Amino acid sequence: xxxxxxxxxxxxxxxxxxxxxxxxxxxxxxxxxxxxxxxxxxxxxxxxxxxxxxxxxxxxxxxxxxxxxxxxxxxxxxxxxxxxxxxxxxxxxxxxxxxxxxxxxxxxxxxxxxxxxxxxxxxxxxxxxxxxxxxxxxxxxxxxxxxxxxxxxxxxxxxxxxxxxxxxxxxxxxxxxxxxxxxxxxxxxxxxxxxxxxxxxxxxxxxxxxxxxxxxxxxxxxxxxxxxxxxxx
DNA sequence: GTCCAGGGCCGTT
DNA sequence: AACGGCCATGGA
Numbered sequence: 001x002x003x004x005x006x007x008x009x010x011x012x013x014x015x016x017x018x019x020x021x022x023x024x025x026x027x028x029x030x031x032x033x034x035x036x037x038x039x040x041x042x043x044x045x046x047x048x049x050x051x052x053x054x055x056x057x058x059x060x061x062x063x064x065x066x067x068x069x070x071x072x073x074x075x076x077x078x079x080x081x082x083x084x085x086x087x088x089x090x091x092x093x094x095x096x097x098x099x100x101x102x103x104x105x106x107x108x109x110x111x112x113x114x115x116x117x118x119x120x121x122x123x124x125x126x127x128x129x130x131x132x133x134x135x136x137x138x139x140x141x142x143x144x145x146x147x148x149x150x151x152x153x154x155x156x157x158x159x160x161x162x163x164x165x166x167x168x169x170x171x172x173x174x175x176x177x178x179x180x181x182x183x184x185x186x187x188x189x190x191x192x193x194x195x196x197x198x199x200x201x202x203x204x205x206x207x208x209x210x211x212x213x214x215x216x217x218x219x220x221x222x223x224x225x226x227x228x229x230x231x232x233x
Numbered sequence: 234g235t236c237c238a239g240g241g242c243c244g245t246t
Numbered sequence: 247a248a249c250g251g252c253c254a255t256g257g258a
Contacts, residue, residue, distance in 0.1 A: 049241085057255095097241095138240070
């Protein structure tokens, strides 16, 4: 029976294979001597309630202008920034959020993400959450994929899956996160938790996109259909 | 044309 | 504490 995140992980990894998230352009950062972790932070904000294909267009625009780094975002003209990220939607508020983030990192950490991330996890999370436009999911995405900290990311897909299976948890962000983390901690070595969290979140995204869709779920070929209440209703 | 996508903020109840 | 409206684009 599939009633735990651990079982879910095992089935999804066998079905879809390793996803190796977060998708970033290593070549760009090697070439321009910029920090790839900032691309993750930018992407986490741009993808808020937005299809990743649209985020890719925005990121491409920023790369073309060599603007995928803290200093560039901090110094770029705000209306220019809005035009560059326009394909990702909500571009007015997202431009403000990117500006605010880059100014914060410039003012307090002299544009050095190694200093920013080299701190206690809980303090870092609270600081991210204090920034305008960074809520629980965006903060945890940054902590997990850019900072390598063990925070499991809860997105709309994870909530939908948790509801359909269903898992024994409320749909509150913190409750679901605790439910996943508590279970996974019991079944995997501490040293592997961060990579397990990274992989499971990526697997859930792929699974929800291809099978556990919102409107027309493809249950017929779903790898977890045997133990999903939604499939069998 | 309608629905959806790797949310978060703010005002109202 | 919980909920609704709002923000915006592009693909299915």
